[in-house]
Amino acid sequence: MAKILIVDDSKTSRKILRGILEGAGHSVIGEGSNGEEGFLKYKELHPDVVTLDITMPTMDGIEALQLLKKEDENAKVIMITALGQKEKMIQAIKYGASEFITKPFEDDDVINAVQKVMEEKKV
Amino acid sequence: MVEYILGNYMVSTGKISQKQLDNILDKQDQVRVKLGLIAVSEGMITQEQAEEINRLQSTCDKRFGDIAIEKGYMTQVQLEKILKMQGNAYLIFVQSLVDAEVLKAEEMENVIDSFRKENGYGLSDMEIIKSDDVEKIVPLFLPTEAEEFEEAIGIAVRAIIRCIDRHTYPGKAEMVTEVLEDQMVSQKLEGKTVKTTGFVEAEGGMLELASVYGREAFEGMNEDVLDAGAEFLNCINGMYSATISAKESELELMPPEYFMAGGKITGNKICRIPLWVKNKKLYFVVAE
Numbered sequence A: 001m002a003k004i005l006i007v008d009d010s011k012t013s014r015k016i017l018r019g020i021l022e023g024a025g026h027s028v029i030g031e032g033s034n035g036e037e038g039f040l041k042y043k044e045l046h047p048d049v050v051t052l053d054i055t056m057p058t059m060d061g062i063e064a065l066q067l068l069k070k071e072d073e074n075a076k077v078i079m080i081t082a083l084g085q086k087e088k089m090i091q092a093i094k095y096g097a098s099e100f101i102t103k104p105f106e107d108d109d110v111i112n113a114v115q116k117v118m119e120e121k122k123v
Numbered sequence B: 001m002v003e004y005i006l007g008n009y010m011v012s013t014g015k016i017s018q019k020q021l022d023n024i025l026d027k028q029d030q031v032r033v034k035l036g037l038i039a040v041s042e043g044m045i046t047q048e049q050a051e052e053i054n055r056l057q058s059t060c061d062k063r064f065g066d067i068a069i070e071k072g073y074m075t076q077v078q079l080e081k082i083l084k085m086q087g088n089a090y091l092i093f094v095q096s097l098v099d100a101e102v103l104k105a106e107e108m109e110n111v112i113d114s115f116r117k118e119n120g121y122g123l124s125d126m127e128i129i130k131s132d133d134v135e136k137i138v139p140l141f142l143p144t145e146a147e148e149f150e151e152a153i154g155i156a157v158r159a160i161i162r163c164i165d166r167h168t169y170p171g172k173a174e175m176v177t178e179v180l181e182d183q184m185v186s187q188k189l190e191g192k193t194v195k196t197t198g199f200v201e202a203e204g205g206m207l208e209l210a211s212v213y214g215r216e217a218f219e220g221m222n223e224d225v226l227d228a229g230a231e232f233l234n235c236i237n238g239m240y241s242a243t244i245s246a247k248e249s250e251l252e253l254m255p256p257e258y259f260m261a262g263g264k265i266t267g268n269k270i271c272r273i274p275l276w277v278k279n280k281k282l283y284f285v286v287a288e
């Protein structure tokens, strides 16, 4: 089971993600509502996995991803995105994102993405 | 969709009562078999494949049958066969009206005729409505000036049908000079031009939409309702961006915004279409 940090500007998205992840037995150890808050929480909490929303005001997910990876090159980050954001996804891959989840959330997609990242982590 | 469009018209003209309509639609809902169930029971696809298609359907702008064919799970001929088995929603509706003894079959022609004339539709338009094909019905509700918004509106309506309420139906859209309403959500999409889309609360439709998307039974309007509405709008705009980027350049989604008071959408061209979600009204707006 993974210790997870959720970073998303939307309360709705944070709540849905938390519900799905806790329902699958993971533990959500923190939440951040923007990129900067997410970065600070990461340094404080050392989660196994971060779910990071791409579309956020002030500091978006791409910028936050770069900060996280600079802080910890082994950080496991799952990007949350709407459909049709290919350019942002290409950037995210370039900066080391591990997985992607497309909104609207499907429980199985979320659970599978976390499982995949945790397996990578073991290797 | 056709049973809701015609059913509500019949209620508004006093042909049948709201209660009669609700009863008929309830019964019809229990009878109408899902395409996935028919395909599985006919041995065309497996239960796992049906579930996979359902999952994919919620995140993209495609119909069940389209995905099944794309994935190679089913042929076009097989799809046509199960569509026929599922039956035509209009005829099932007429049958239900007759069975409930609220209308005789021959009276339906008058209903169709007055509906057609009142809305300025042609005979071929009525065939489209009877076909219950959402993709073709939605454009009938748009003014000609809204042609460039047809795709965005179509994607929004289909997404609401797939993800929120499969009985969602539209009313007549109109061009407006600005949208000034207290409670709304909006999002800018930046590409070759800047578009804005939004949901505006009217008679509880936003509350219904937010409750389903937010997985929470909201009781009244508050910021959480609007946050859920804004997130769903973001999903819809992502689907729209994916469609547009296949043809021209990608649209970048700006963070969605919400307003508890004094919301506003401006643009050179604005189209507003009423939608009934769980029979409660809200507006979807597109502006450029």
Ligand SMILES: [Mg+2]
Pocket: A008, A009, A010, A053, A054, A055, A056, B255
């Ligand atoms: Mg966001």
